Amino acid sequence: MEKSNKIIIIGGGYAGLRTIEYLAKNKQNQIILFDKNPYHYMQTEVYDLIANEEDFAQVTLDLYTFCMGFDENVVFYKQEVTSVDFDNKKVITQTQRYSYDYLVIAVGSRTKFMPSIKGLEYAYGVKSLHRAMYFKQKFEMSLFNKVHEGGTHAKPLNIIVAGAGLSGVEIVAQMASYSREFYNNNNFICRTLNIVLVNSAKNILKGMDEKLVQKSKKRLRELGVLVKNERKVVGLDGVSVSLSDGEVLPMDFMIFAGGIEPNTLVYKLKLEKNSRGFIETNEFLQVKKYDEVFAIGDCTTIYNDGKVVPATADVSEQMAEFCAKNIENLVLDKELQAYKIASRGVLIALGRNYAASKLFGLYFNGYLAYIVKKIVERVYAKRLDRVAKRGCEKIFKS
Template structure:
């Protein structure tokens, strides 16, 4: 029986898994150091109190049970070493997992440039436990402001470094949430400030001018101080030193200034780019090992035009689905299908029930309608997974 292993239970890994389970005669193992699939784009709602942990996670144990595959198993393990020749995966828990085909889907993490002193003071909210920590810290700051507002009303300044999608969305959600907090309670001590620092000459570099303009307008209306064309030089305990010669006092720092591939890629002697992402061919295979595939954010994926695709959910879905189909094709000695991802558009959450987006490169939308489209897209992904984990939960309770 052919053995297929997926390392990483994120978006791309789950899409690959959904294809692979169509073959009931192979053994499939999903490995992840976490017990849950983190719905990363929705973590900002968690921080803004619009959702809870159950809304932004999918339990991997019940998910796998709900897929009703006779030879599918989930293992909560941390990979330590990959032996490509022996086709074995060694883990910190001393368990060895064998494979015939391997899917690398471990994603990326926030890159903290070592040349910036003191950056260890910043938070990485892409990780769920840090998002929860920040949420609690943010709420504690708001509580302290109203607790002592009659005696003192010190400035609270949150600085978000990095004005890509993650930076813009978290800044907008925090600004909106704090604004509504002070308004709802009629608190006088409402001097919470949020600054967004971009090293580029604009926010959201690479997106359409119209989308940038709409987003900038929304950030401005939320009172966010947008600082462009400025780099972070040093991160001190209570202030940041910027390349424009200024120092900014801060209460919190959130760093979203770039990504790097999961360190698990160091286990593979294959071609990688400067961020550690694995270079793959049109079938999503690594250059040395045709039985090892890389998908989602951990891979540098190109379309048929040779353009590098951005790391997002759409590319994760397309690459994960394609890799799953190609492995099944290899097992049956059939022709594989080239991966040619096309972006369906981009939607940016900008605080409250407001978003901005570009659909299929044809039309721009903003406001409530863009927000509803974004929620629909998320729901269309999450709903079938919820049905699977509910089925898995029922099966688990019968054991």
């Protein structure tokens, strides 16, 4: 009888689920997935959630039924991992210790709320679902309150987004287009909107393709978004935001997308990390000192020709594929495969029915790019949903 391979995956994000899809094909792999939440959050679609184009059900996947959809060799435990004993190959949760032969750390990242910025408790992040849902409600209530004020002297709605990376740009574009469409469609007089994107760099979308940057800048101007480059948020008090150049902006609410940091577990793990606190890995995605342990997704940093590869869902899935292959190579005592990861394309959502994209070296923008982005998102969701439906059928039959 062949020996089974005990594989533990920590984190039910893009990287974790893709790893399961590959490894579950081998029935000798007995896989446990741990996550403190019972759902997978499709964060790439948060801009649609905020603007009511999608609801809670469309941006989440139930991890219980997903894991049940495989051939009895995958199980999900809704437990928070508190530490890992790497020397004895034990994953420790709040309730139990679990042994592993191979471990995949895929816990992702979170919004970095910098302690040096006073008043960040008044800001919202969107990397976690509960924060995104809370902000969505606040956004809708702000629109309603401005409508309720009415009259020609209604105060403007002041929206501030701090951070002009991909998340910040997509969210500010979606809010701008949604808000203006909302006012126009309902013929409300109170159409005054002040939407500001605060960016610490010289340009938005730092590190991204220059043509996409220019297309995005043009679109933001068309939407009436005011971009303030080379400035930082230094404080806020619930009604205003103070910038590093001394300017004070009125604020109804603010999204903080000014950076990311590893999730809490990473700080507790006794592993080598880089200067930003992310797990160090080798060319095979293994952590230092422990060949049977891999780190993938946003909790680690990888490089392409010496340059940091931006953390995206596409990159996370590619990392998962290399990770799964190398675990199989370890099992079979084969040579490991060094990762070769590059973006397969970029699709930037820039408001309702509009996107900018670069796919296979070709640039296009507008409604066509938007449709392509929605197709990519739907294909991803359908792939996971097919597995989850099999899991539902098994549960109903049992």
